[in-house]
Amino acid sequence: MQERVLFGTYTKKDSRGIYQGTLDTTAKTLSNDGLLVATDNPTYLALSAKDRLYSVDKQDDEGGVAAWQLTDRQATPLNAVIAPGTPPAYVAVDEARQLVYSANYHKGTVEVMKIKADGGLELTDQVQHSGSGPRPEQTAAHIHYTDLTPDNRLAVIDLGADRVYVYNVSSAGKLSEQSVLELNPGFGPRHLVFSPDGQTAYLAGELSSQVATLAYDATTGAFTVKQVVKTIPTDFAAHNGAAAIRLSHDGHFLYVSNRGYNSLAVFAVAGTQQPKLVQQISTEGDFPRDFDLDPTEEFVVVVNQNSDNATLFARDLTSGKLSLLQKDVNVPEGVCVRF
Numbered sequence: 001m002q003e004r005v006l007f008g009t010y011t012k013k014d015s016r017g018i019y020q021g022t023l024d025t026t027a028k029t030l031s032n033d034g035l036l037v038a039t040d041n042p043t044y045l046a047l048s049a050k051d052r053l054y055s056v057d058k059q060d061d062e063g064g065v066a067a068w069q070l071t072d073r074q075a076t077p078l079n080a081v082i083a084p085g086t087p088p089a090y091v092a093v094d095e096a097r098q099l100v101y102s103a104n105y106h107k108g109t110v111e112v113m114k115i116k117a118d119g120g121l122e123l124t125d126q127v128q129h130s131g132s133g134p135r136p137e138q139t140a141a142h143i144h145y146t147d148l149t150p151d152n153r154l155a156v157i158d159l160g161a162d163r164v165y166v167y168n169v170s171s172a173g174k175l176s177e178q179s180v181l182e183l184n185p186g187f188g189p190r191h192l193v194f195s196p197d198g199q200t201a202y203l204a205g206e207l208s209s210q211v212a213t214l215a216y217d218a219t220t221g222a223f224t225v226k227q228v229v230k231t232i233p234t235d236f237a238a239h240n241g242a243a244a245i246r247l248s249h250d251g252h253f254l255y256v257s258n259r260g261y262n263s264l265a266v267f268a269v270a271g272t273q274q275p276k277l278v279q280q281i282s283t284e285g286d287f288p289r290d291f292d293l294d295p296t297e298e299f300v301v302v303v304n305q306n307s308d309n310a311t312l313f314a315r316d317l318t319s320g321k322l323s324l325l326q327k328d329v330n331v332p333e334g335v336c337v338r339f
Helices: none
Strands: 002-009 017-024 029-038 045-047 052-059 062-071 074-084 090-094 099-104 109-115 121-128 143-148 154-158 163-169 175-182 189-194 200-205 210-217 222-230 241-247 253-259 263-268 276-282 288-293 299-304 309-315 322-330 334-338
Touching: 002 029, 002 045, 002 052, 029 074, 029 309, 029 322, 045 090, 045 334, 052 074, 052 090, 062 099, 062 109, 074 121, 099 154, 109 143, 143 189, 154 189, 163 189, 163 222, 175 222, 189 210, 189 241, 200 222, 200 241, 210 241, 253 288, 263 288, 276 322, 299 334, 309 334
Parallel strands: 090 143, 241 288, 288 334
Antiparallel strands: 002 017, 002 334, 017 029, 045 052, 052 062, 062 074, 090 099, 099 109, 099 143, 109 121, 143 154, 154 163, 163 175, 189 200, 200 210, 210 222, 241 253, 253 263, 263 276, 288 299, 299 309, 309 322
16 A cells, blocks of 8 residues: 655755655555645645545745645645744644634744635634743744644643633634643643543643653643653753654654654553653664654654654554664655644
8 A cells, every 4th residue: 555645844045945755555655755845844734524634834924824735645825824923833623613723933923724625724813922931942832733632622722821722612712711730840732632532631741851741631721731751861861852743543652842852752551651662773864854644554764854754664554663664765844744
């Protein structure tokens, strides 16, 4: 079977935009098949059920989200919602309400956009955050993630202020604050994944190289912290930043990328749902900003931003452990993987 994979990139050096590749699950090989869209800094990607692609977009001194229709491995531009200033860092699709959310790291804002009948976007709301933390990277609010909770509220992660917000979302695409979780100063939260039961979430702390296990109460729409574990060895003294976090569909295995230690940390979370480290494996490249499990979950693809390569791993469904298959796939400035 051949699976399509999309690569989001920075375009500061050699990259020209969004690339598309193929994962051949029979041959167990990964290829970069070339440029899909020539565009500036498409650093995060989201796909809708109607095969529409929503990407971070940069146009001169403005930034926002661009909409594309995918057909036969081609992308047709629909429109873009942009504004003066830096582009966002994260994009998510809300199928039930036909909305798209973006998180703007540098502005400290959350944007909500309506998906129009043709798949294009229209801004419906924007929320400005404020706050700071003790680390040099936390001088202001930095929204790094905004995506749905299992009960269709919106979780918003503020790395700069060490907070996780939960918002209610109206059918018209308006936000109203429901709860705020205050984390330990300097935790530096980045991305979040939920367990299949919808009651537990795992939060990657970029600045602290930690994962926090959170309990989620759908009645109150609030998080509480249950446990915190490290994503790197305690004796690793060089700089590291935890980045992407993924959970297997059965909820048994958690994966976190480490930029600096340049690894994927594999945790078992079955039963107690408390992460237990079972493997640290090199990503065979420098600065693994993102990765994803393929639809079969028998493979994991990682992009290493600084070394311009993607790495393919086989995944054992029973143990959750990874084994290297391929490490030489050229992906220039790769920072996002999306199946």
